[in-house]
Amino acid sequence: MSTASTAPVPVSRVHHWAAEADVLVAGNGCAGASASIEAVAAGAEVLVVDAAGGWGGATAMSGGEIYLGGGTSVQKACGFEDSVDAMYAFLKLATGPDPAEDKLAVYCEGSLEHFDWLVRCGVTFVPKLWTEPSWEAPTGYGLMYTGGENAYPFAGLVPPAPRGHIVHMEDKLPGERSAGWMLIKNLTATQERAGVEVRYNTRAERLVVDGERVVGAEVVTFGERYFVRARRGVVLAAGGFAANPAMLSQHAPRLATGTFLVGTDNDDGRGIRMGQAVGAAVRHMDAGLAAFPADPALLYRSLLLNGRGHRFINEDTYPGRVGQATVFQQDRKAFLLYDETTNEEAARLAEHVVQPTWVSDDLGELEKEMGIAPGVLAGTVAVYNAGAERGEDPEWHKAAQWLRPLEPPYGVLDLREAPYGVFTIGGLHTSTRGEVLNAEGDPIPGLFAAGRTTSGIPSWGYCSGTSLGDSTFFGRRAGRAVATA
Amino acid sequence: MSTASTAPVPVSRVHHWAAEADVLVAGNGCAGASASIEAVAAGAEVLVVDAAGGWGGATAMSGGEIYLGGGTSVQKACGFEDSVDAMYAFLKLATGPDPAEDKLAVYCEGSLEHFDWLVRCGVTFVPKLWTEPSWEAPTGYGLMYTGGENAYPFAGLVPPAPRGHIVHMEDKLPGERSAGWMLIKNLTATQERAGVEVRYNTRAERLVVDGERVVGAEVVTFGERYFVRARRGVVLAAGGFAANPAMLSQHAPRLATGTFLVGTDNDDGRGIRMGQAVGAAVRHMDAGLAAFPADPALLYRSLLLNGRGHRFINEDTYPGRVGQATVFQQDRKAFLLYDETTNEEAARLAEHVVQPTWVSDDLGELEKEMGIAPGVLAGTVAVYNAGAERGEDPEWHKAAQWLRPLEPPYGVLDLREAPYGVFTIGGLHTSTRGEVLNAEGDPIPGLFAAGRTTSGIPSWGYCSGTSLGDSTFFGRRAGRAVATA
Known part of the structure; x- marks a missing residue:
């Protein structure tokens, strides 16, 4: 330079x-x-x-x-x-x-x-x-x-x-x-x-x-x-x-x-x-x-959470837009939460397969690992799953093709240092x-x-x-x- | 100019x-x-x-x-x-x-x-x-x-x-x-x-x-x-x-x-x-x-929510910091959620008394008015109240002096156009x-x-x-x- x-x-x-x-x-x-x-x-x-x-x-x-x-x-x-x-x-x-x-x-x-x-x-x-x-x-x-x-x-x-x-x-x-x-x-x-x-x-x-x-x-x-x-x-x-x-x-x-x-x-x-x-x-x-x-194939199919366990953008938008939102509005704090089905689909489609940072049947256990307040993750998943059952995402309007209630065991990918x-x-x-x-x-x-x-x-x-x-x-x-x- | x-x-x-x-x-x-x-x-x-x-x-x-x-x-x-x-x-x-x-x-x-x-x-x-x-x-x-x-x-x-x-x-x-x-x-x-x-x-x-x-x-x-x-x-x-x-x-x-x-x-x-x-x-x-x-006397005593019904900063920090977070990170979308006790305290202390935009015993009804996804508000309040009972704010660490479980009826002040x-x-x-x-x-x-x-x-x-x-x-x-x- x-x-x-x-x-x-x-x-x-x-x-x-x-x-x-x-x-x-x-x-x-x-x-x-x-x-x-x-x-x-x-x-x-x-x-x-x-x-x-x-x-x-x-x-x-x-x-x-x-x-x-x-x-x-x-x-x-x-x-x-x-x-x-x-x-x-x-x-x-x-x-x-x-x-x-x-x-x-x-x-x-x-x-x-x-x-x-x-x-x-x-x-x-x-x-x-x-x-x-x-x-x-x-x-x-x-x-x-x-x-x-x-x-x-x-x-x-x-x-x-x-x-x-x-x-x-x-x-x-x-x-x-x-x-x-x-x-x-x-x-x-x-x-x-x-x-x-x-x-x-x-x-x-x-x-x-x-x-x-x-x-x-x-x-x-x-x-x-x-x-x-x-x-x-x-x-x-x-x-x-x-x-x-x-x-x-x-x-x-x-x-x-x-x-x-x-x-x-x-x-x-x-x-x-x-x-x-x-x-x-x-x-x-x-x-x-x-x-x-994160590979878009995984991102679209997951729940994207901020450092407090809340969603903050629809995961199926342009991943550059997701990146800007995370960097400028969320202090680069992001997690992906998904389940086995998602993991398998993404592994088949992604260029680089990554393993989740934590896996558990218990959202309470996961939120402890993530440093998130008790009860937040259960709430986030409950709201999402209830919508997905109806084929809709009332929070962020992710398109129906990407919606499916998540089932345990859950995986979390920690992207805070990525x-x-x-x-x-x-x-x-x-x-x-x-x-x-x-x-x-x-x-x-x-x-x-x-x-x-x-x-x-x-x-x-x-x-x-x-x-x-x-x-x-x-x-x-x-x-x-x-x-x- | x-x-x-x-x-x-x-x-x-x-x-x-x-x-x-x-x-x-x-x-x-x-x-x-x-x-x-x-x-x-x-x-x-x-x-x-x-x-x-x-x-x-x-x-x-x-x-x-x-x-x-x-x-x-x-x-x-x-x-x-x-x-x-x-x-x-x-x-x-x-x-x-x-x-x-x-x-x-x-x-x-x-x-x-x-x-x-x-x-x-x-x-x-x-x-x-x-x-x-x-x-x-x-x-x-x-x-x-x-x-x-x-x-x-x-x-x-x-x-x-x-x-x-x-x-x-x-x-x-x-x-x-x-x-x-x-x-x-x-x-x-x-x-x-x-x-x-x-x-x-x-x-x-x-x-x-x-x-x-x-x-x-x-x-x-x-x-x-x-x-x-x-x-x-x-x-x-x-x-x-x-x-x-x-x-x-x-x-x-x-x-x-x-x-x-x-x-x-x-x-x-x-x-x-x-x-x-x-x-x-x-x-x-x-x-x-x-x-x-919003008057800090009300802000500190309320739950500050973004356009999706989630908290995004501790309400008891400097209100200029809250303003920057809302404008730069939340597209100026903010609500204050509080109860009668808060309303009375704030009314006694605030320079300008404001009335809540909506009042209800029912968080489900309030979240409809606010355009928030079903179940989010109940989750936000449940997490906050559970912490407040213990004298802590596990999400945002608001100081104990401002913590008190909220009780119905609830009031919401819509600040999206303020x-x-x-x-x-x-x-x-x-x-x-x-x-x-x-x-x-x-x-x-x-x-x-x-x-x-x-x-x-x-x-x-x-x-x-x-x-x-x-x-x-x-x-x-x-x-x-x-x-x-």
């Missing part, structure tokens, strides 16, 4: 531009790659730099889900109706508080065109729905629910449709290269065909300013520094800040402990800090995805054109940004695929805007 | 300094007043400007509690032992996550000296403890618990001592001038004696910069603008941003709805934005105090000397800040008195630092 200053360099101190382009893009993950492709298409000469030794960024480590809708060919082939309005209405509910309404409007409106653009870049999606609760689908499935659209409370508010479009990849194996790798492989191949120059092992460190205007950047490669002039502007697409412990503590302390990084070491927030150094505003720096640390995979979703405040905005909401001339360097579609709440979707969609828009700046 | 640009003015564009001083302080609440007093004492010539027509800021609207400890004369006279270590240990727990350890260390170490300084400024404290749960004490009481020190979980972790020192004020009447008014009255009188020039109806709008250094500000009074040169530096002490709906949504959306402002219309975040415009970092912009909207009084506690990132820091943690030359324009002692968690305490203490330090800058 680089801790070098991000204070901007006045152009008067630049005596030599060692490189020059219309557009300089910092970062070659899916946001930067998309920006570069569209900037070239709009007629600009583009130079991309990336601190890593090759393309990828956090994109290459992701599950390769892209949140798209409004009636894509994949949705239709799987038998789903969808509309721009339904997609907007859902995302407005799911990504709040303070959903990015302006960005959501153009994102949903442009989703079908964006799908086509991804396909033109070589990305393919198999039109087949994956229905088993899981973080990712196996090879051969191109669509899944990734935001709790078909669960309480959203299912009763907006007509549900699956919108997690999974980039196709042959021979996808757990723990190996992911579908996200396949996305960025296609985007960088497209970028290469378009003639974009990319310099790896090259980190953008400081912006160069001429008065209020950003006119380039200082970059560093293997300890050597040089200045790159950007005639039309700079696009910061350098990832989030989950790899920067100081920034996590400063803005999102609940993500700083009991977690592990989903991303790369270069997600050190440098892009955000470079923006701040020239007066950029930030949004929702406290926000982040926290992946719930680590959450996290990345940040707060960042620079940008317009729908990717312009970086100052504290009054005015664009900073010559400065653009995209991806997790910005606050985007996943404003606070998160759905899988909104980050790749936001990064590619608004990456493209930033590329087009900077090319004509 | 001013929406004029905060973009800094290069000194080259300043053709005339209409005023000049060693130090310019923006804001004459308790932070700015304290800074000005100490800057003068350190030999500086000081000019203070304030957007309002007179002194006061949010300080004048506050309850006048100042968080002080380590064994003040007031604590001793009331029979309490306290130590710097205990004060530090408590605040570290209560103000996190991410407590400001560096600031806490100097704050606790300097607390006795700060007490003496306040007394020298004319502030008096009556050495008498107020013990009834309430937001403020009546006239004649100078000490109270204001952070949950004597309640779970803190009481079991750190030797408790009351540290809320209440500024004495004769004839304090509810709804009239508060003890906070008395604090700022004394500080501004001290300021006047020290010969500080104060210009009211004068808002600092933009900083003036010479390269990276802040050298003054543009101010506006009745539409006329002029430049003030600050030879040593500028202190931003212009309040928080709770009066700025756009900033609230952008950073702290959970404080943006269902709330009302505790502060003045000038708490529009301008000081924070002026800092950001010159590259300052911010901390914990999501954080804020949210006052729980508004929370809020102010923000996130702001500019500053050093313990009040220097404003950039994103790398380096000071911005010539720029200082204090009070709710900064992130201070109340880093995220809050105790009454930490804001006045932090603002005056670090206001003083900023004043001394800028005077010798």
Whole structure:
């Protein structure tokens, strides 16, 4: 992690531009790659730099889900109706508080065109729905629910449709290269065909300013520094800040402990800090995805309890939503309570089979182990079982397919020490054109940004695929805007 | 609320300094007043400007509690032992996550000296403890618990001592001038004696910069603008941003709805934005105090339930802590459940008597009214009553003095629509000397800040008195630092 200053360099101190382009893009993950492709298409000469030794960024480590809708060919082939309005209405509910309404409007409106653009870049999606609760689908499935659209409370508010479009990849194996790798492989191949120059092992460190205007950047490669002039502007697409412990503590302390990084070491927030150094505003720096640390196959079929033995969310919603609720609202205290039937089903379906921490016929004995007040667990199970007998979940409205009265012996999985995979979703405040905005909401001339360097579609709440979707969609828009700046 | 640009003015564009001083302080609440007093004492010539027509800021609207400890004369006279270590240990727990350890260390170490300084400024404290749960004490009481020190979980972790020192004020009447008014009255009188020039109806709008250094500000009074040169530096002490709906949504959306402002219309975040415009970092912009909207006398004696009918915090902790838990973790959904005895006691003690929303002998009937799943309320009461019979609260460890099995008929107060009084506690990132820091943690030359324009002692968690305490203490330090800058 680089801790070098991000204070901007006045152009008067630049005596030599060692490189020059219309557009300089910092970062070659899916946001930067998309920006570069569209900037070239709009007629600009583009130079991309990336601190890593090759393309990828956090994109290459992701599950390769892209949140798209409004009636894509994949949705239709799987038998789903969808509309721009339904997609907007859902995302407005799911990504709040303070959903990015302006960005959501153009994102949903442009989703079908964006799908086509991804396909033109070589990305393919198999039109087949994956229905088993899981973080990712196996090879051969191109669509899944990734935001709790078909669960309480959203299912009763907006007509549900699956919108997690999974980039196709042959021979996808757990723990190996992911579908996200396949996305960025296609985007960088497209970028290469378009003639974009990319310099790896090259980190953008400081912006160069001429008065209020950003006119380039200082970059560093293997300890050597040089200045790159950007005639039309700079696009910061350098990832989030989950790899920067100081920034996590400063803005999102609940993500700083009991977690592990989903991303790369270069997600050190440098892009955000470079923006701040020239007066950029930030949004929702406290926000982040926290992946719930249990296999969804087990989670959906269990009772999820907080540290006091009470349920606090429907278990069948998007597990990222469950993770956020646990980390931000329950101090990371969670237990799963289930029975033998659940255990057997989950063991058959889960990627990693885990044994319960405690097993007993006696809820009183279990609650002692869990440190829960006497009588609470019996009450929790009685309320749940009574509802399940009637085929309903009066507390949290878990869907009927997951309801079944629990029978002794019970198992409890103690997740209080289980680590959450996290990345940040707060960042620079940008317009729908990717312009970086100052504290009054005015664009900073010559400065653009995209991806997790910005606050985007996943404003606070998160759905899988909104980050790749936001990064590619608004990456493209930033590329087009900077090319004509 | 001013929406004029905060973009800094290069000194080259300043053709005339209409005023000049060693130090310019923006804001004459308790932070700015304290800074000005100490800057003068350190030999500086000081000019203070304030957007309002007179002194006061949010300080004048506050309850006048100042968080002080380590064994003040007031604590001793009331029979309490306290130590710097205990004060530090408590605040570290209560103000996190991410407590400001560096600031806490100097704050606790300097607390006795700060007490003496306040007394020298004319502030008096009556050495008498107020013990009834309430937001403020009546006239004649100078000490109270204001952070949950004597309640779970803190009481079991750190030797408790009351540290809320209440500024004495004769004839304090509810709804009239508060003890906070008395604090700022004394500080501004001290300021006047020290010969500080104060210009009211004068808002600092933009900083003036010479390269990276802040050298003054543009101010506006009745539409006329002029430049003030600050030879040593500028202190931003212009309040928080709770009066700025756009900033609230952008950073702290959970404080943006269902709330009302505790502060003045000038708490529009301008000081924070002026800092950001010159590259300052911010901390914990999501954080804020949210006052729980029920009289503490009733709250302590009731069962506090979330929207699902479960308890979620001990009712006898600091009600600001209860408010934060409800707003940030329970979507502002809260009910109070109590019985006739409680109702009578609370009616005798509360400032405003409220009637329960529903009354019934039948918990099943009540839970229907509340929209809670069948059986939950009976379970909640059974667990609580069984513990109360034994003189304990196994779920949340409310102190024995507040425990009594509830008896029918029960009353429920529906607080789901009740508004929370809020102010923000996130702001500019500053050093313990009040220097404003950039994103790398380096000071911005010539720029200082204090009070709710900064992130201070109340880093995220809050105790009454930490804001006045932090603002005056670090206001003083900023004043001394800028005077010798």
